[in-house]
Amino acid sequence: MKSLAEIQEDGSHATPTEIFWAAVYAEYLPRVYNYFNYWVSDAMTAEDLTAIVFEKAWRNRQRYQANLGAFSTWLFTLARNVARDYFRQPQREAPLEEASKSAAQDSIEDVLTKRENQARLRVWLAQRTPRERELITLKYGAGLTNREIARLTKYSETNVGTILHRVVGQLRKQWEDHDGR
Amino acid sequence: MDDKFLRELSEAVRPEFTQALYARLQTIPERRPQRGIGPAAAVILTVMTIIACATPQIRTPILEAIETPIARVIGEPAMAIFRTAGNTEQRVPLEVVYLDIEQARERIPFPLHFPTWLPDGLEPTQIALVEPPEGKIGMLSTGWTKGDEIPLRLNVWWPAGGIRMQVEETVEINGQPASFVREPGASGLISLTWVQQDEGTAYILTANPERISKDELLQIAATMR
Numbered sequence: 001m002k003s004l005a006e007i008q009e010d011g012s013h014a015t016p017t018e019i020f021w022a023a024v025y026a027e028y029l030p031r032v033y034n035y036f037n038y039w040v041s042d043a044m045t046a047e048d049l050t051a052i053v054f055e056k057a058w059r060n061r062q063r064y065q066a067n068l069g070a071f072s073t074w075l076f077t078l079a080r081n082v083a084r085d086y087f088r089q090p091q092r093e094a095p096l097e098e099a100s101k102s103a104a105q106d107s108i109e110d111v112l113t114k115r116e117n118q119a120r121l122r123v124w125l126a127q128r129t130p131r132e133r134e135l136i137t138l139k140y141g142a143g144l145t146n147r148e149i150a151r152l153t154k155y156s157e158t159n160v161g162t163i164l165h166r167v168v169g170q171l172r173k174q175w176e177d178h179d180g181r
Numbered sequence: 182m183d184d185k186f187l188r189e190l191s192e193a194v195r196p197e198f199t200q201a202l203y204a205r206l207q208t209i210p211e212r213r214p215q216r217g218i219g220p221a222a223a224v225i226l227t228v229m230t231i232i233a234c235a236t237p238q239i240r241t242p243i244l245e246a247i248e249t250p251i252a253r254v255i256g257e258p259a260m261a262i263f264r265t266a267g268n269t270e271q272r273v274p275l276e277v278v279y280l281d282i283e284q285a286r287e288r289i290p291f292p293l294h295f296p297t298w299l300p301d302g303l304e305p306t307q308i309a310l311v312e313p314p315e316g317k318i319g320m321l322s323t324g325w326t327k328g329d330e331i332p333l334r335l336n337v338w339w340p341a342g343g344i345r346m347q348v349e350e351t352v353e354i355n356g357q358p359a360s361f362v363r364e365p366g367a368s369g370l371i372s373l374t375w376v377q378q379d380e381g382t383a384y385i386l387t388a389n390p391e392r393i394s395k396d397e398l399l400q401i402a403a404t405m406r
Binding site for chain 1: 191198320
């Protein structure tokens, strides 16, 4: 095992910013990816959108580092803007719906596989209001706390908790009803 | 409330995507924060004018030098690729799990040292853990929030041989030498790095000096048990 002195003698270096970004990349890449994965039905699109977010963040990393603010709020603000831009394009509206319908047809065959569970969830999420769907996406895709979601969406934390409680309850009932058939 | 079913859509990120994206990020220059024109900006403008007037043979290497990203993250982050001391590379797929401290302690092969003292008002966040395949580098990362900020982060890497730190000042943390660094430039972040010799782990505490002073950072490190 190398000692610190030996490590230092390597001649290379890492700055606090480098270490910070290494940790950030590891920690947030899956969260951002799954944020988009809850919105879109194919992994390639989720990857493309994730890449856009990280490229924006990377270009502006000095701006963020200047105050070391709430990183998740900053990053997911970028992610939300990327999602809005994506769905603002007219051709993007229909594919999401079509993907959900297609997935729903597939799921009739076998509700036990993960893929079909996903299809069911996508259909049900697509039936929610945009606000409900976004809160679910931020909570379960991005793994944010209610407080972080409130900060990001400008809803009150209580409001976020109330909406999520109601929507999750309704989705769970759908889930259980489906399983119980 | 049982909401486990809602996590069905969560999936692991493909390691190939992780590595490819990180490699691409390395080629993207950092956008500098815009400030009012001062003496430094005037010098830069003069230099840029000279560059703009230079022949392509001169201009290209100058621009390449300027556009080289300053932040050269250790190897490739997310445990995708690490350059080790011998300048070889270790590739590790990205699989992050989020845990609390007790869960993390159950999953890592060494006793995790955590601060037993922190300045008032700091709240712990989840721990992100990347468990390494055999012989590779693992990482544990967590932070402490205060209001909207994350003024303190702790990163633990193992084995420690994969970490290379610049040295500004050597201090002692619990009988072991540690490197203190204050980053120049806009961020000004301060950090302490040391290697737990008996465990082969590297600890890096990084703080925002506007919220946590150097003395407090040293005190936090000294209370890690």
